[in-house]
Amino acid sequence: xxxxxxxxxxxxxxxxxxxxxxxxxxxxxxxxxxxxxxxxxxxxxxxxxxxxxxxxxxxxxxxxxxxxxxxxxxxxxxxxxxxxxxxxxxxxxxxxxxxxxxxxxxxxxxxxxxxxxxxxxxxxxxxxxxxxxxxxxxxxxxxxxxxxxxxxxxxxxxxxxxxxxxxxxxxxxxxxxxxxxxxxxxxxxxxxxxxxxxxxxxxxxxxxxxxxxxxxxxxxxxxxxxxxxxxxxxxxxxxxxxxxxxxxxxxxxxxxxxxxxxxxxxxxxxxxxxxxxxxxxxxxxxxxxxxxxxxxxxxxxxxxxxxxxxxxxxxxxxxxxxxxxxxxxxxxxxxxxxxxxxxxxxxxxxxxxxxxxxxxxxxxxxxxxxxxxxxxxxxxxxxxxxxxxxxxxxxxxxxxxxxxxxxxxxxxxxxxxxxxxxxxxxxxxxxxxxxxxxxxxxxxxxxxxxxxxxxxxxxxxxxxxxxxxxxxxxxxxxxx
Amino acid sequence: xxxxxxxxxxxxxxxxxxxxxxxxxxxxxxxxxxxxxxxxxxxxxxxxxxxxxxxxxxxxxxxxxxxxxxxxxxxxxxxxxxxxxxxxxxxxxxxxxxxxxxxxxxxxxxxxxxxxxxxxxxxxxxxxxxxxxxxxxxxxxxxxxxxxxxxxxxxxxxxxxxxxxxxxxxxxxxxxxxxxxxxxxxxxxxxxxxxxxxxxxxxxxxxxxxxxxxxxxxxxxxxxxxxxxxxxxxxxxxxxxxxxxxxxxxxxxxxxxxxxxxxxxxxxxxxxxxxxxxxxxxxxxxxxxxxxxxxxxxxxxxxxxxxxxxxxxxxxxxxxxxxxxxxxxxxxxxxxxxxxxxxxxxxxxxxxxxxxxxxxxxxxxxxxxxxxxxxxxxxxxxxxxxxxxxxxxxxxxxxxxxxxxxxxxxxxxxxxxxxxxxxxxxxxxxxxxxxxxxxxxxxxxxxxxx
Numbered sequence: 001x002x003x004x005x006x007x008x009x010x011x012x013x014x015x016x017x018x019x020x021x022x023x024x025x026x027x028x029x030x031x032x033x034x035x036x037x038x039x040x041x042x043x044x045x046x047x048x049x050x051x052x053x054x055x056x057x058x059x060x061x062x063x064x065x066x067x068x069x070x071x072x073x074x075x076x077x078x079x080x081x082x083x084x085x086x087x088x089x090x091x092x093x094x095x096x097x098x099x100x101x102x103x104x105x106x107x108x109x110x111x112x113x114x115x116x117x118x119x120x121x122x123x124x125x126x127x128x129x130x131x132x133x134x135x136x137x138x139x140x141x142x143x144x145x146x147x148x149x150x151x152x153x154x155x156x157x158x159x160x161x162x163x164x165x166x167x168x169x170x171x172x173x174x175x176x177x178x179x180x181x182x183x184x185x186x187x188x189x190x191x192x193x194x195x196x197x198x199x200x201x202x203x204x205x206x207x208x209x210x211x212x213x214x215x216x217x218x219x220x221x222x223x224x225x226x227x228x229x230x231x232x233x234x235x236x237x238x239x240x241x242x243x244x245x246x247x248x249x250x251x252x253x254x255x256x257x258x259x260x261x262x263x264x265x266x267x268x269x270x271x272x273x274x275x276x277x278x279x280x281x282x283x284x285x286x287x288x289x290x291x292x293x294x295x296x297x298x299x300x301x302x303x304x305x306x307x308x309x310x311x312x313x314x315x316x317x318x319x320x321x322x323x324x325x326x327x328x329x330x331x332x333x334x335x336x337x338x339x340x341x342x343x344x345x346x347x348x349x350x351x352x353x354x355x356x357x358x359x360x361x362x363x364x365x366x367x368x369x370x371x372x373x374x375x376x377x378x379x380x381x382x383x384x385x386x387x388x389x390x391x392x393x394x395x396x397x398x399x400x401x402x403x404x405x406x407x408x409x410x411x412x413x414x415x416x417x418x419x420x421x422x423x424x425x426x427x428x429x430x431x432x433x434x435x436x437x438x439x440x441x442x443x444x445x446x447x448x449x450x451x452x453x454x455x456x457x458x459x460x461x462x463x464x465x466x467x468x469x470x471x472x473x474x475x476x477x478x479x480x
Numbered sequence: 481x482x483x484x485x486x487x488x489x490x491x492x493x494x495x496x497x498x499x500x501x502x503x504x505x506x507x508x509x510x511x512x513x514x515x516x517x518x519x520x521x522x523x524x525x526x527x528x529x530x531x532x533x534x535x536x537x538x539x540x541x542x543x544x545x546x547x548x549x550x551x552x553x554x555x556x557x558x559x560x561x562x563x564x565x566x567x568x569x570x571x572x573x574x575x576x577x578x579x580x581x582x583x584x585x586x587x588x589x590x591x592x593x594x595x596x597x598x599x600x601x602x603x604x605x606x607x608x609x610x611x612x613x614x615x616x617x618x619x620x621x622x623x624x625x626x627x628x629x630x631x632x633x634x635x636x637x638x639x640x641x642x643x644x645x646x647x648x649x650x651x652x653x654x655x656x657x658x659x660x661x662x663x664x665x666x667x668x669x670x671x672x673x674x675x676x677x678x679x680x681x682x683x684x685x686x687x688x689x690x691x692x693x694x695x696x697x698x699x700x701x702x703x704x705x706x707x708x709x710x711x712x713x714x715x716x717x718x719x720x721x722x723x724x725x726x727x728x729x730x731x732x733x734x735x736x737x738x739x740x741x742x743x744x745x746x747x748x749x750x751x752x753x754x755x756x757x758x759x760x761x762x763x764x765x766x767x768x769x770x771x772x773x774x775x776x777x778x779x780x781x782x783x784x785x786x787x788x789x790x791x792x793x794x795x796x797x798x799x800x801x802x803x804x805x806x807x808x809x810x811x812x813x814x815x816x817x818x819x820x821x822x823x824x825x826x827x828x829x830x831x832x833x834x835x836x837x838x839x840x841x842x843x844x845x846x847x848x849x850x851x852x853x854x855x856x857x858x859x860x861x862x863x864x865x866x867x868x869x870x871x872x873x874x875x876x877x878x879x880x881x882x883x884x885x886x887x888x889x890x891x892x893x894x895x896x897x898x899x900x901x902x903x904x905x906x907x908x909x910x911x912x913x914x915x916x917x918x919x920x921x922x923x924x925x926x927x928x929x930x
Binding site: 033035036038041042043044045046047048049050051052062063064065066067068069070078079082083085086087089090092093094095096098122123124127147148149150182183184186191192193194266267268270271272273274354355357391392393394395396397398400401402403405407423425427428429432436455456457474475477479480 | 519520521522523524525527528529530531532533534535536537538548549550551552553554555556557565568569572575576577578579580581607608609610613614627629630631659660661663670734735736737741812813846847848849850851852853854855857858859860861863880882884885886889907924926927928929930
């Protein structure tokens, strides 16, 4: 850690002496090393070294944030003064003061210990991996061409030290590994099919063994080739649909995680990522789904992409049940929204980097799995569709009306997977999905993502996951 | 190449110092230093939720050795700190393979400084943006709305570049980005503005237009999915054609992220009504710049002109790969547009509604995602006023619906463009775009069945 801790303490003192009611000083360092390949050729090797301090102050009920990468005492104190002065100047426009909930904040130090350090993955090995996977793609795609292949691998070391005027002192270290692929398959008569694959988690190089990307990609390409060559249109009538865990994971992130962010519920993101169909008086009362619909948010999952033990306000993390057996249960809170709701914060404040204010974010969101096998999930489906993966998706700004366009998908006939289906469109409301669940299997799987929110937009690493879920009688669309 | 202000020389000195120190060890060195002082007022329920400030110096380095290409981004202010960070690069430089996108940095050409990008009023307003935030809010409230949300961003930016080929240049500019979403009951309207200059009337117009769209109807109407003629507001045009401009980057083409993989220059890709220009020399738009990140002079150019694909956007590396000349759009590795100008048409805005006759007016959108970049298959979701028009009259708001189409279809089906320009920049339009309203026919519109 290359900041003088005394500087952070003095910055807190400076804010208090100016008259701030609350001062929070966060040092954050993000070191990223990346390599990009196009086909079997290196495009570039990139290194990012970001380091600085973000300061928040509460003054006259107005919230100010300032950041600087001048880590001298003078530089950090200047940031405190700017945050204070600009917040104070805008204070007269506030009708109600901003206040924070009372919390037992942490005094702790924690870190993820990798089995193999990220820095031990040499640049040659990174390049070799990208080439090996390209080779697998070419050897597997026997009947189609591969006009585009892109490989990215990045390692990310993140360190934080949070000091607040209320006694929080939290030091953390989280290393992360990330791999992404873009593959385009082409068959002149059938057109193209595009797949983006991502692998990510906290920890070290040992994750590559767990991911076994080459084998995973070989399976993907083999199946997608078949979809491109033999895929049929989805049925026009309403059918049972088995939504694959990859889509279930994304779906719970979009339609349970985001609408249950308390800042969205209150309108703080109204002009950017939008609001929520959820209103404060619906919590604990409104039924969005049936008893099978339980969605959990948990930053404490070891090895996860969204891992942390204390949030960026110094509040200890814990699992939260967003939807519980179909009911809206517990929104994600920071100390500001917790005060408004009259509850405690559940530690959802995260910042992308030193230059970003902490805001309410998801970490690892998943649909609670059931007991069935995948085969049992298909049983009894006379005619249906299994949608395993997707490319296109989106959702409206209240998190109600959403769309997922399948990539790898199959007809289900008499309880068995049959011919491939091309581009089935699942366009459904949040309640439409969670109310029509008829069965859930036990195969919980997580997928990585970078969740975007805030202004300026902050991308933070998350996992989302779920089992395979069967919903009844849905009409699938086709792409235009 | 200086627009004014204080502490101007420091970023250029830092860039030159880094090039001097690194030049003996590399074949090519470019150092880009960006220094900014930025304030953003974020509004929530008609009051500020936070005032954010940034005082940063960011350094980017492009280093090449034996055709190996290395980039470094670092938040540091002193040469010794930056040079320390290059140690990691130094360790791996010899182990990396040659880049197929390597090309020598360009020899300096005559870069003509741009004037008119710096507005002292922006700098003055940085420490007290309150009157400007109030002007936006009051203007929206004058339309009878219940509440507003949005942001006002004010920034002073110094950008300095030095290269081992002898280029040395610096620009200082300011910019203002403002957008507001106004709510009236279940209805809402949104508008945005981006400029290098601070104009309180433009900010009032943001509030006014957001308020007008929030109150344009108080009626919800039913809607059936299908093919519709649609009018897309400048916000929607900026968002969707911003994606087209991204795909016009030669880097996107090479990496499989572009519909233009299937086309050649000179191909018809859109209706003859559509022209889209990259305009770095429009000094009123926030990303105006005289030189790109390699020191090549920028220039205004058509990407699409009268429906014909005229240019991909290049840096030296993509240009060498494709056997053409750079277009002054570096971006190291990723070439990109500076500002977009979408050619205007002849229609007055009310005439465009008459021309639409029956269809939808989509005033704002978000969350545009592609199923397949090569085919340009996408969908995007409407937000704020989405209006059903019958016989030239607005019947009411249909709620949140989805344009689900191909970019080629959308661009080829354009039949009219309005004649008044708006300068748009907001959360969903990151490349500043000057454009009017666009009318397109036979566009697929969807919504969920359950």
